[in-house]
Amino acid sequence: MLHATDRIRPLANTSATEGRIRWDAAKSLWLFSMCFGGIAAIALTPSWDGLGIFVALTVATICAGHSVGMHRLLIHRSFQTPKWIEYILVWLGTLVGMAGPFGMISAHDMRDWHQRQSECPPHPSHGAGFWRDAWWQMHCRFDLDHPPQFKIEADVKNDPVYRWIERYWMAQQLILAVPLFVFGGIAWVLWGICLRVSVSVIGHWLVGHFAHKTGHQGWRVDGLPVQGYNLPGLGLVTFGENWHGNHHAFPHSAKLGVEAGQLDPGYWFIQALATLGLAHDIVQPKDRPARTGLVRNEPLTPGAGMVVLTSK
Numbered sequence: 001m002l003h004a005t006d007r008i009r010p011l012a013n014t015s016a017t018e019g020r021i022r023w024d025a026a027k028s029l030w031l032f033s034m035c036f037g038g039i040a041a042i043a044l045t046p047s048w049d050g051l052g053i054f055v056a057l058t059v060a061t062i063c064a065g066h067s068v069g070m071h072r073l074l075i076h077r078s079f080q081t082p083k084w085i086e087y088i089l090v091w092l093g094t095l096v097g098m099a100g101p102f103g104m105i106s107a108h109d110m111r112d113w114h115q116r117q118s119e120c121p122p123h124p125s126h127g128a129g130f131w132r133d134a135w136w137q138m139h140c141r142f143d144l145d146h147p148p149q150f151k152i153e154a155d156v157k158n159d160p161v162y163r164w165i166e167r168y169w170m171a172q173q174l175i176l177a178v179p180l181f182v183f184g185g186i187a188w189v190l191w192g193i194c195l196r197v198s199v200s201v202i203g204h205w206l207v208g209h210f211a212h213k214t215g216h217q218g219w220r221v222d223g224l225p226v227q228g229y230n231l232p233g234l235g236l237v238t239f240g241e242n243w244h245g246n247h248h249a250f251p252h253s254a255k256l257g258v259e260a261g262q263l264d265p266g267y268w269f270i271q272a273l274a275t276l277g278l279a280h281d282i283v284q285p286k287d288r289p290a291r292t293g294l295v296r297n298e299p300l301t302p303g304a305g306m307v308v309l310t311s312k
């Protein structure tokens with residue numbers, strides 16, 4: 001019996017395991033060309049101002065864009081914000097260079113749907129080893145022979161702004177490339193776009209890969225073959241997305257670093273929006289019924305906030 005999620009309904013003939021991993025030409029060539037430009041940035045145009053542009057744009061697009069706009073807001077609806085803020089955040093998330101809004105919802109939700117079944121194939125579970133998983137996740141796609149029905153909510157699917165961003169998601173970089181070129185020449189374009197996109201895409205895959213292998217786990221979801229793990233120490237560079245074990249436990253929560261001492265800059269950003277009156281109805285772990293099979297891992301030391309578990 002296959003599980004359903006908010007956006008995914010299995011059909012009578014749906015199989016979650018039968019399918020093929022295929023090379024995704026557009027995705028692969030896109031990443032190769034960004035990496036080529038990124039290497040050129042470092043090798044041919046090394047500069048402190050280029051590095052500054054890279055860091056500033058990476059923080060803005062990954063934190064406000066990917067983690068808050070795409071993941072916590074558009075995909076999980078874990079807080080409410082005015083539409084114009086939502087558009088800016090999702091647009092920044094598109095600049096990360098992985099997909100447009102619909103592509104991101106679909107990639108996230110299909111992986112999540114697979115990971116909720118009693119049997120999960122190696123592609124959506126990050127089951128392969130390091131190099132093979134890198135190739136599969138960043139250059140290929142997993143096509144099911146008989147996929148489930150996938151429906152994005154109508155107000156998002158029919159939104160003209162999202163349709164436009166989705167249709168031209170790669171070309172959105174041009175909106176950034178023009179001012180970068182005008183003020184910093186080709187060097188700023190290589191640092192601010194090519195290097196940033198390659199580091200972001202590879203970094204996103206690295207977190208996904210290791211966060212499904214082993215790590216800290218405050219809660220586990222019994223009965224599922226795939227578990228999420230926390231990757232302590234990476235809060236500041238992943239903007240809170242490293243608390244992936246918590247995210248498996250409480251997927252609806254705006255706060256990912258839910259235990260004491262777990263740094264979560266994405267959540268700080270949402271709190272800053274709330275202080276400005278621009279975010280409300282921020283969902284916490286306790287605000288929704290617990291997932292089936294959710295179990296607290298007992299602290300190893302009495303009173304300790306966090307637990308270390310080895311992989312099963």
Ligand SMILES: [Zn+2]
Nearest residue numbers: 212228244248
């Ligand atoms: Zn996961």
Ligand SMILES: [Zn+2]
Nearest residue numbers: 071108247251
């Ligand atoms: Zn998620």
